[in-house]
Amino acid sequence: MTQLNCTQCHSTLTCNVDDISACWCNELPAILPLDITATSCLCRKCTLNKINTFLEGVYTQPIKTQINFAKQFRGNDNLIEGLDYTMQSGYMIFSKWFFLKRGSCCKNGCKNCPYGYKKQSEKLRF
Known part of the structure; x- marks a missing residue:
């Protein structure tokens, strides 16, 4: 050392x-x-x-390029604070990188969703 x-x-x-x-x-x-x-x-x-x-x-690249880049890092279940998530008010907030590595959208309207999914209530703004 x-x-x-x-x-x-x-x-x-x-x-x-x-x-x-x-x-x-x-x-x-x-x-x-x-x-x-x-x-x-x-x-x-x-x-x-x-x-x-x-x-x-x-993240400025097309979503397919982002997914293809992240694909090589799938399978590593070791979550890294500051990269895969941050802590806010005692909650883990997953990063865009985490979702790209996962490779799919859960359609829950996650804060950092790279796939562009928004909850229905967020879409309807009057």
Whole structure:
């Protein structure tokens, strides 16, 4: 284990450079393309920010492109706070990324639904 500073925010972090497969960063999906990944360690918060910033660009693509991109990350049931969900007033609010990985719409009018489904009551605005 090595003590390092995050290259983004300069906070102290522990990196397992001797066994990268045992490092905390391997808990996160390898979403970022190699050309934009850091060459040195980032803390968890900065890594999640970088991933979410990249995903914002993915969300501007047609929905089929978004689904196809997310498809490769299906099957990972490990939910990551700050990526798959956020906590608000004690409730888990699933992210657009979570729904894209799932690959289908439940038609419950979820807050971050990427599929464009709205509850009937939300459609009827007078």
